[in-house]
Every structure is written in structure tokens, then in C-alpha cells.
Amino acid sequence: MGEFDLIARYFARPARRSPLGTGDDCALLAPAPGMQLAVSTDMLVEGRHFLSTVDPARLGHKALAVNLSDLAACGAKPLAFTLALSLPAVDEGWLEGFSRGLFALAEAHDCELVGGDTTRGPLNICITVFGEVPAGAALLRSGARAGDDLWVSGTLGDARLALEVFRGTLGLPAELFDIARQRMETPTPRTALGQALQGIATAAVDVSDGLVGDLGHILRASGVGAQVDADAAVARMRLPAHPLAATAGLTPELLRLCALSGGDDYELLFTAPAERRDAVAAAAQRADTPVARIGRIKAERGLRIVDAGGAPVAQRFGAFDHFA
Amino acid sequence: MGEFDLIARYFARPARRSPLGTGDDCALLAPAPGMQLAVSTDMLVEGRHFLSTVDPARLGHKALAVNLSDLAACGAKPLAFTLALSLPAVDEGWLEGFSRGLFALAEAHDCELVGGDTTRGPLNICITVFGEVPAGAALLRSGARAGDDLWVSGTLGDARLALEVFRGTLGLPAELFDIARQRMETPTPRTALGQALQGIATAAVDVSDGLVGDLGHILRASGVGAQVDADAAVARMRLPAHPLAATAGLTPELLRLCALSGGDDYELLFTAPAERRDAVAAAAQRADTPVARIGRIKAERGLRIVDAGGAPVAQRFGAFDHFA
CATH class of the missing domain: 3.30.1330.10 (PurM-like, N-terminal domain)
Known part of the structure; x- marks a missing residue:
């Protein structure tokens, strides 16, 4: 041919x-x-x-x-x-x-x-x-302001669990692996949510290299910092909530790694003023896409990752880099 | 990095x-x-x-x-x-x-x-x-009409001579090889000519897979045929006219192959009504790009390749196909 x-x-x-x-x-x-x-x-x-x-x-x-x-x-x-x-x-x-x-x-x-x-x-x-x-309505990376909420759509981190299975560093029951693999191989682009957030979100990025790495793009472009709740991010993972998860050896360190720097999620990470929470919820409903708050934008530069109690998380997280 | x-x-x-x-x-x-x-x-x-x-x-x-x-x-x-x-x-x-x-x-x-x-x-x-x-002014492949002239910009075929040297099927004096190699490695996109031909050319294509193959796109899209003068195409080659060419073993068959199906020329092949010859010449002058007539569009389907005397050329020519 x-x-x-x-x-x-x-x-x-x-x-x-x-x-x-x-x-x-x-x-x-x-x-x-x-x-x-x-x-x-x-x-x-x-x-x-x-x-x-x-x-x-x-x-x-x-x-x-x-x-x-x-x-x-x-x-x-x-x-x-x-x-x-x-x-x-x-x-x-x-x-x-x-x-x-x-x-x-x-x-x-x-x-x-x-x-x-x-x-x-x-x-x-x-x-x-x-x-x-x-014209003028595109969501950019540069519009985040101190005090804005930090939101994420859908689920995080499960794709990375599938990658770790392929790499041989993790074993998962078949049913869990199928869920994770589907997230890795057939991600859902959030185009309806992106359009619904016009005029509401102050900044947005898609999570391809991991939440921490892609959030970094917003922070640099907007000249701000952020505090992220690692446990709220882990709560966005599907697998830990599954009945079979207890037997799968998913340590807290692994789950935080996957949720915060797993990559391949293709969810939207976006910021919006705290007084626009109802508008965000309505946009998410119109787009039929779940969203969750996982942190807040700060005036002080840098990224602070804390647990649900507000204590700093010691673990280090990076972004996926195709040349590293 | x-x-x-x-x-x-x-x-x-x-x-x-x-x-x-x-x-x-x-x-x-x-x-x-x-x-x-x-x-x-x-x-x-x-x-x-x-x-x-x-x-x-x-x-x-x-x-x-x-x-x-x-x-x-x-x-x-x-x-x-x-x-x-x-x-x-x-x-x-x-x-x-x-x-x-x-x-x-x-x-x-x-x-x-x-x-x-x-x-x-x-x-x-x-x-x-x-x-x-x-809007509406783009040059398409589908506008050629019986009676239109067939034109080509710049030079043809020399890039293919360089490829044949790299393939080891041909030897060229260094001075000739440099000219051919420059045509192969740094082609000149004819953007000024393309714009100047708006409203004048009836169809156009760029010659990337060779004149015969790319002309075929115009003929199919326009539902017409063409007659091409192989010697007029060879006359567009630079190397045969060079003082050193006589010693380079450039047979008539090789020259016709290069001019008609050499590929990598990145010249414009276009059609225009015969009564617009002055307009074509003026457009070429504005664009500072030489052009030459090498054939004519015919109502009868198919491509007929003839020599300067109008006799059919027996040699077969194809298009470069990346999967052939």
C-alpha cells in the first residue's frame, strides 16, 4: 500500500x-x-x-x-x-x-x-x-492571585499506578490494574469543563507531567506560591477507595507520589477566587465533571505541601521530564 | 539539560x-x-x-x-x-x-x-x-482547465542529482556536487510567488515528490489531463548548463528522470490561462522568481510526456512514495 x-x-x-x-x-x-x-x-x-x-x-x-x-x-x-x-x-x-x-x-x-x-x-x-x-477569554497560566482556591477535576494518580505495574515495581489485582490501565491508556480530555470555566477560573493548566510540575507552571507564570493538601490530592485517586485496595500494598508514600507527581492524568488544574465557589460548582455540573479543592494560592512564592492537619509533608515530589 | x-x-x-x-x-x-x-x-x-x-x-x-x-x-x-x-x-x-x-x-x-x-x-x-x-483566494489543486498553460518556478531536478551522489550511483565534480547539494539541503520556498499568483493561477501545487507525481494531484483534482515537454523541464536544471557538466556523465535519461520525477525541488507547479501570460510574468517579476512554461492542460485525461519536437518520450516516470 x-x-x-x-x-x-x-x-x-x-x-x-x-x-x-x-x-x-x-x-x-x-x-x-x-x-x-x-x-x-x-x-x-x-x-x-x-x-x-x-x-x-x-x-x-x-x-x-x-x-x-x-x-x-x-x-x-x-x-x-x-x-x-x-x-x-x-x-x-x-x-x-x-x-x-x-x-x-x-x-x-x-x-x-x-x-x-x-x-x-x-x-x-x-x-x-x-x-x-x-478573543480575550482564553484561560491562561498567568492569572492566579493570592487567596484563589486551587481546584482539580476528576481523578489523579491512578495512571501512574499502572505505569509502575508495567515497570515491575508494583503488583496489583487484575481488577485494580484494569482501572488504572484505563486511566493511563484512555484519558478523558476535559474540554467541556474548560469551556464552562471561561470567566470563572483565573488560571488553568492540564496535568500531564504531574500535579506538582504543572502547578509550577501556574505559579511561575502568575508570580505566586501555593499550599497543596497532599491528603486531599490522594483522596482524588480511585484505587485506594476500592474494596480490593487493602491487599494491594499501596503505601501512603506511593499514593502521595502518584497523586502529586504521577503524570498522565490529563485533568484540569485551575484556580478561582474563593467567592466564586458556587460558580465553579455550577460549571462542573454543566460539564458533568467532578471537581475538588486541593489547596490555595499564596502571595509568598514557592510550593508548600501539607497533610490534612496542615503539617508539612517531608516527601519530595518532582515533575516528569522527558529529558531527565 | x-x-x-x-x-x-x-x-x-x-x-x-x-x-x-x-x-x-x-x-x-x-x-x-x-x-x-x-x-x-x-x-x-x-x-x-x-x-x-x-x-x-x-x-x-x-x-x-x-x-x-x-x-x-x-x-x-x-x-x-x-x-x-x-x-x-x-x-x-x-x-x-x-x-x-x-x-x-x-x-x-x-x-x-x-x-x-x-x-x-x-x-x-x-x-x-x-x-x-x-477568504476564497487560496490557490487550490482543483482549478486547472483545458487550455491552461503549465508553469514551473525556479529550477528542477538538481536536488535529485545530489541524492544520487549520496546513494553512490553517480559521481560529480565537487563544484557541481556543491550546487546540487545546496538545492537538496536548503530549498527556497516560493512564498512571494504564491501570493503574487493569487487571482492569476488557476491551480498550484509544490513539487516535493517530483513534477510528474505532484502534477498528478492537479490533474486528478481538476479532472483534466496534460502534456509536458520533457526537454523544457530538463532546461530548468542548473547542472547540465554548467561548463563542467560535459565531463559528469549526465545522460539524457538521467536528466529527464531528475527533472520529471526527481523530488525535493520545492518549486511551484501551477496553471494559468494562456491569455494571462503577461500577468504571470509580472507576478514572477514582483516575486523576483523565474518561471517557465513547460506544458499545457488538456481536456483528455492522462499525462502525455513529449520531447521538444512533440514526439512521445518512452521513459517511465513515477512519484517518490515514502511507503513504496
Whole structure:
């Protein structure tokens, strides 16, 4: 199968929103009047962002999900994406699964494939995603103010437990591993929540490298500090609350590590004034996405991690760094 | 050096056109009123699109040039780009050279880096480029009509001669090899010509996989055929006209292969009505880019390749296919 046959068979779809989709030198996009285009790019490499054994449909889902998550963090509504794909060989079973998982998520978010590139080489998936946000309404990292609440959506840390099982540092009962693996392999981009938080959240970021690392981006961009309740973060994990968890050897240190610097969560971490708690709750309800308060923004620089009683937690937490 | 240090040192630039450049979850772009955004993505893989020994500054140039060439083929004015980079290791000499070559071309085309991604993995460069074109004015592949002239910009085929030297199938005197290698490694995207051809060209494509293959895109999209003068195409090559060429063993068959299906030219191939020849010439002069007529669009489907006397050329020509 040649390059153009491959595109026609697995990736061609009738153009919808784009005046010109796959098939010309460029795709053409026009945001509606008064809207800005939000753009983000993520590259996924085999062995680093996913295992070679991953189900291709889940990989197709995840490759787009991590990009949609960036749109969510800006409060942008998904519009379109481009896909560049380097493949070691034309494996039709793999392409069928990958494109199925990719388009299922794309259609769920009304996000259209408008262009791309395919080539032979080590497996590499690079997606650039486009969203629309009213001019001036994008959620930035730089708007957090002292006194703001610190919120997180959904659940944290379970994806990291799956990674530790794959790495062989942890054993889990099959039922727990399945839950953790699903969080790792098919994250849920919080695009509805991001849009609902326009005008409410003062800053937002998506949690990809771990809560501590990604919170650091908000703190640096906003010139503030924060206090985070480690136990409130651990309480966002799904696995410790499971009836089978008691037998799984999940130490308090491991749980804090996973919740605070686990990575691969693709939840929204955001700040909002304390007097907007009702508005945050209403936005979360509209987006059908649970949210929880896990800390507070402080004027004093630096990050202070405390337990439920307010005492400092001694454990050290970092961010996931692809070059460390 | 970590991921964020690497970005700060080699790829951070003050934001200009984008309201929000590198450093938040998304970049924000807003085309001017009445303008559409033209978007294109190209992925370059080591060993397939470039040799591991290539000078990193030339590679930085080429990675952006092949993307700008897609904007040129749509007649779009370059605005911005994102860069996703997978690197086997942090090699500061390589990064310095690559970013220098990349930004030199970006600045020459007033095209701003607005976001990206870096990770560790096999060397892979994925750029998505954004340009601006008045709504409805983009040059498409679908507008060629029977009777239109077929034009090509600049020079053809010399890049392929360099590739054949690297492959060991051809020897060239050093002076000739340098010219061919420069065409292969630092192509010139024809963005000024593309914009100048708005309202004049009826269809356009950039020549990346070879003239015959890329012309095929226009013929299929427009539902027409064409006759191409192989000798007029060979006359666009630089090397055969060089005083040293006589000793270089450049057979007529090799020259036709290079001119018609060499690839890596990044010239514009376009069609225009015969009565607009003066307008094409004026556009080429405004863009300071030579153009030449090499054929004509026909109502009868299929591609007919003839010599200067109008006799069919028996040699077969294909397109470069990354999966063939």
C-alpha cells in the first residue's frame, strides 16, 4: 500500500467544518468573527509515551486526547486537527485500530481531521489541534492571585499506578490494574469543563507531567506560591477507595507520589477566587465533571505541601521530564 | 539539560504576532478579518528525509522550508509555526545549529514560532505552519482547465542529482556536487510567488515528490489531463548548463528522470490561462522568481510526456512514495 492509498483508506473523511480538508497543500480554517484560534502540538514516541504493546485503538484515542486536553486547559472548543504519522511498516490491523480509536474520540468532541503527513520511520505520532475561544477569554497560566482556591477535576494518580505495574515495581489485582490501565491508556480530555470555566477560573493548566510540575507552571507564570493538601490530592485517586485496595500494598508514600507527581492524568488544574465557589460548582455540573479543592494560592512564592492537619509533608515530589 | 531549559535556551523568542506564544497550553492566533488560515504539517524523519550527516543548520532551514512551500502552493502569507522535536539526546552543538538555521529562514519569511513539544526518541521533526490568505483566494489543486498553460518556478531536478551522489550511483565534480547539494539541503520556498499568483493561477501545487507525481494531484483534482515537454523541464536544471557538466556523465535519461520525477525541488507547479501570460510574468517579476512554461492542460485525461519536437518520450516516470 502506498502513502496516498493509506491516507485514503484509513484517514480520509468528508470535509465538514473546514472549507478544505485533507487533500490539498493546506487546509483552510476560519474562526468565527470575534474568536481566536487556540493551537497546540504534542508528539508521542513509542517506548516513551506509550508501550509498543498498547492496543492501537487506545493509542489513537490517547494521541488525540492529550492534545484536546491542551485545548481544555485554555477553555477552547475543539474544531480540527492535523495528524503526522511515522510508521515502521504498513500494518493494516494496526492502522484500522488506531484510526478507529482516533476518530471515535474526534467525533465525540466534534473535532475534524483536516490534514497531515505520513511517512516511514520509527513509530511517532504528532498531532496539532485547533480550537476556538472568544478573543480575550482564553484561560491562561498567568492569572492566579493570592487567596484563589486551587481546584482539580476528576481523578489523579491512578495512571501512574499502572505505569509502575508495567515497570515491575508494583503488583496489583487484575481488577485494580484494569482501572488504572484505563486511566493511563484512555484519558478523558476535559474540554467541556474548560469551556464552562471561561470567566470563572483565573488560571488553568492540564496535568500531564504531574500535579506538582504543572502547578509550577501556574505559579511561575502568575508570580505566586501555593499550599497543596497532599491528603486531599490522594483522596482524588480511585484505587485506594476500592474494596480490593487493602491487599494491594499501596503505601501512603506511593499514593502521595502518584497523586502529586504521577503524570498522565490529563485533568484540569485551575484556580478561582474563593467567592466564586458556587460558580465553579455550577460549571462542573454543566460539564458533568467532578471537581475538588486541593489547596490555595499564596502571595509568598514557592510550593508548600501539607497533610490534612496542615503539617508539612517531608516527601519530595518532582515533575516528569522527558529529558531527565 | 531538562526539557524546559532546552526550550528556553534554543527555541524561546519574544512573542510578536501571536497574542500568546510558546509557554502556555495553547498558542492563540487570530487571522485578520476576511482572511482564512492556511494550515499544513510535514514530518521529517532521519534517514528518509535527511541524512544523519547533514549540517544541523541546513536541516533547520529545510524542516521549515518544506512547510513554507505548502503555504506558497496555497498562495498564503506565512504567519506562524509550531515545532515538535524528538531527539535521541541533548546535543547542544546540534541544537544551536538547528535552531539557527530554522530561525534564519523563519525571520526571512516573518514567520513566528508559537508553540511546540520536545521529547526524547529517534530524531523526528514535525512542523505545522500557519499562513493567511483572503477568504476564497487560496490557490487550490482543483482549478486547472483545458487550455491552461503549465508553469514551473525556479529550477528542477538538481536536488535529485545530489541524492544520487549520496546513494553512490553517480559521481560529480565537487563544484557541481556543491550546487546540487545546496538545492537538496536548503530549498527556497516560493512564498512571494504564491501570493503574487493569487487571482492569476488557476491551480498550484509544490513539487516535493517530483513534477510528474505532484502534477498528478492537479490533474486528478481538476479532472483534466496534460502534456509536458520533457526537454523544457530538463532546461530548468542548473547542472547540465554548467561548463563542467560535459565531463559528469549526465545522460539524457538521467536528466529527464531528475527533472520529471526527481523530488525535493520545492518549486511551484501551477496553471494559468494562456491569455494571462503577461500577468504571470509580472507576478514572477514582483516575486523576483523565474518561471517557465513547460506544458499545457488538456481536456483528455492522462499525462502525455513529449520531447521538444512533440514526439512521445518512452521513459517511465513515477512519484517518490515514502511507503513504496
